[in-house]
Amino acid sequence: MTGLNELSGSDLGEERRRQPMCGIWGVALSGCGDLSLVERRLHASLAHRGPDGAGSARLHGGPSNQRRVAFALGMTRLAVMDSSGGGQPFISGDGRYACIVNGEIYNHEALRRSLSRQGHQFQTMNDCETVLHLFEENGPACVKRLRGMFAIAILDRKARSVFLARDRIGEKPLYYALGDGYFVFASELKAVLSSGLVPFRLDPAAIHAYFHFQYVPEPATPIQGLNKLPAGHTLSVDLATLATRMNRYWSMVEAPAISADPVRVLGHALDEVQSLVFASDRPVGVSLSGGLDSALVAAMLARARPGAGHAISVGYAGIPHHDERGLARLIAHDLKLQFHEIELSVADVVQAFPAIVRAGDDPIADTAAPAYHAVAAAARRLGVPVLVQGHGGDELFWGYSWVRRAAQQAEVNAPEPGAPLMFYQLNPGFMEAQRQSHILFPQAMLEEIDPEAPSHLFTRLDGESPANAVTRLIMQTYLLENGIAQGDRQAMASGVELRLPLLDHELVSAVLGIRKHASDVNGAPKALLRKVAERWLPAHIANRPKRPFETPVRVWSDALYGRYGGMLPGGQLVEHGVLRPEVAPSLARDVYDASRVTPASYKAMVLEVWVREMLALPGIRSV
Numbered sequence: 001m002t003g004l005n006e007l008s009g010s011d012l013g014e015e016r017r018r019q020p021m022c023g024i025w026g027v028a029l030s031g032c033g034d035l036s037l038v039e040r041r042l043h044a045s046l047a048h049r050g051p052d053g054a055g056s057a058r059l060h061g062g063p064s065n066q067r068r069v070a071f072a073l074g075m076t077r078l079a080v081m082d083s084s085g086g087g088q089p090f091i092s093g094d095g096r097y098a099c100i101v102n103g104e105i106y107n108h109e110a111l112r113r114s115l116s117r118q119g120h121q122f123q124t125m126n127d128c129e130t131v132l133h134l135f136e137e138n139g140p141a142c143v144k145r146l147r148g149m150f151a152i153a154i155l156d157r158k159a160r161s162v163f164l165a166r167d168r169i170g171e172k173p174l175y176y177a178l179g180d181g182y183f184v185f186a187s188e189l190k191a192v193l194s195s196g197l198v199p200f201r202l203d204p205a206a207i208h209a210y211f212h213f214q215y216v217p218e219p220a221t222p223i224q225g226l227n228k229l230p231a232g233h234t235l236s237v238d239l240a241t242l243a244t245r246m247n248r249y250w251s252m253v254e255a256p257a258i259s260a261d262p263v264r265v266l267g268h269a270l271d272e273v274q275s276l277v278f279a280s281d282r283p284v285g286v287s288l289s290g291g292l293d294s295a296l297v298a299a300m301l302a303r304a305r306p307g308a309g310h311a312i313s314v315g316y317a318g319i320p321h322h323d324e325r326g327l328a329r330l331i332a333h334d335l336k337l338q339f340h341e342i343e344l345s346v347a348d349v350v351q352a353f354p355a356i357v358r359a360g361d362d363p364i365a366d367t368a369a370p371a372y373h374a375v376a377a378a379a380r381r382l383g384v385p386v387l388v389q390g391h392g393g394d395e396l397f398w399g400y401s402w403v404r405r406a407a408q409q410a411e412v413n414a415p416e417p418g419a420p421l422m423f424y425q426l427n428p429g430f431m432e433a434q435r436q437s438h439i440l441f442p443q444a445m446l447e448e449i450d451p452e453a454p455s456h457l458f459t460r461l462d463g464e465s466p467a468n469a470v471t472r473l474i475m476q477t478y479l480l481e482n483g484i485a486q487g488d489r490q491a492m493a494s495g496v497e498l499r500l501p502l503l504d505h506e507l508v509s510a511v512l513g514i515r516k517h518a519s520d521v522n523g524a525p526k527a528l529l530r531k532v533a534e535r536w537l538p539a540h541i542a543n544r545p546k547r548p549f550e551t552p553v554r555v556w557s558d559a560l561y562g563r564y565g566g567m568l569p570g571g572q573l574v575e576h577g578v579l580r581p582e583v584a585p586s587l588a589r590d591v592y593d594a595s596r597v598t599p600a601s602y603k604a605m606v607l608e609v610w611v612r613e614m615l616a617l618p619g620i621r622s623v
Contacts, residue, residue: 026155048493057074073162101152103150198226208453213433262528286312299533301388366486387499395479418459468516573607
């Protein structure tokens, strides 16, 4: 096997043991499309995700009785735990398969040992090579053996097909579009748009969902015909016909009940995560606030990399109420982490706002985005290319009061499988968005949408306990499309890899299994996590009351409305028929404070800036 067969632009050097983070892409064209042009566009649009090298592989022609389809796949690489071993695509020894991977396969060393015993021979220590050998051994079922965060593409030259896969929780993104004579996929929505193949046409149903949730739930995106491969799914593409077949290979519903001591089970799961997730040949830092989740992850980092970890904390100039740098500094000192603090001013936020929106890929109307963006940029400046965060603690352990109430309601009045939960009705933002739809949207758009569609998202599945149904829903909606998505996108915009230890799928399964055996919905919020955290953290940190990750919403939004709100009257949303012209001026003058749910005005401003940023992309195909 070789990692260089039909490669172009590979970066060579000293071999180490894991693959890089990167951006991956692929395109199939039938007929007379310019494959080289689309390749160049895809590569250029993902260069920021992988400044350390690039590679590609091609497939041309086909049997005379089939239409001729040209295909290429490639990657741009950010070296985190690899040098020469990071060159992708990897090509099988017989030339049949070409494989590219974005992400980290945390259990690749164990898989490699198992495959070696079965006769597989490895030329590098790269986990992309491990994935390729695993695919040779198990075919598409190989994904069930992977533990990590990943997006994978494998070209089968013999079968003339492409296999795509995304990790179970959805930490790594994968977008795709299928149209007349083309199939294209990439790590970013912007890359798919920059290919010039997909027309920029807003999807009314997706925009309706965005104004409900402040994000667009998978598998949709704001663009018609451009989709996300859902978490825990694979997609197979026949290059002769461009027919596709999707398969779900993992579901939270399948977590087996666990009757063992919950503290012991969760503690063991965290120990295992610590041994897998924190390995890196380059510096690792934690985005540290004063909260339990990030403090626990910081403690795991300190134990995994004694004396070598970094902690980065953000504060806000002149706004001490929202500033947790003091507590973060104390935690870092106790854990012997190198502490770095940054201060974010209103001027910083206003200036960076278009870049932050663009980096999000999907529009995400979350006021925490500037802080994520600033921490990732600081990590890059400090030479810390790997960040860990505490995402998932609130969603897994009842950190949000309205989610906990929804679970309590579901246990008292358990709906039948397929029936809606009270999840939707208990969120004031959803209900306000439903009321505002007829005010915001023109009549033509209202005629294209189902006003009840957003609430249909929140239903219980067969075989699912009420509490686990609510946990699954908050993880597959808010956590995935708001927290995970903006964390990954803002980090990768600075060439930084983000890892989320609390979202290891085995840990998630353990929590759901504990809850399936005995519900904890009526206990104290985060009681189990706090009990386990006492092993590693001082009691005053482990038992500190929850405080949300707050940003100075009112101060920032006043400045942002002043700078960008004026874009709404006569802007792109009006032109594209998703905002009534007479409503836009009042949205531009709105006020947003912390006592309100995210107002329609802020969502509209983010979406307006997002549309403008997307239309400015090179290669964009506007209609």
